[in-house]
Amino acid sequence: MTVVAAALQANDGRWLMQQRPLAKQHGGLWEFPGGKVEHGENPRDALVRELQEEIALALHPGDLKPVGFAENGGRDSHPGIVILLYSATRWQGEAIAQEAAELGWFDRSEMAELPKPPLDVALLQFLAG
């Protein structure tokens, strides 16, 4: 499964994270907004779609910059997950949680402290300062 996620960085340097609803897998953990790439869908288009659906922001696909990826699984016939992380500093609108329990803007050290899924710990290393 391929998942796309966005590290949206505000002018003050902080990044947007969202808290997964408690009832879901990884409930209560903080993650980058994003989601699954649908069959035949371009990853950037998938991320633009997910950001609109999840946090009501409009982005241009060309404003997404690839920063790194993390992977797991692939053992015991589990297909595993690959998460492609993009960053962006330009978008239209104000972030409003449509699905998340909560949204927050965090600096690098605060991000390190948030409870996160294992793959997000790996993704965080790609974000500078």
Ligand SMILES: Nc1nc2c([nH]c(=O)n2[C@H]2C[C@H](O)[C@@H](COP(=O)(O)OP(=O)(O)OP(=O)(O)O)O2)c(=O)[nH]1
């Ligand atoms: N969006 C996002 N997903 C992440 C991150 N880290 C991480 O392990 N994941 C996992 C959780 C899910 O298994 C998958 C993302 O798919 P999703 O967000 O569409 O999954 P979901 O279960 O919420 O959606 P659904 O199947 O109920 O529609 O990737 C992250 O930082 N952002």
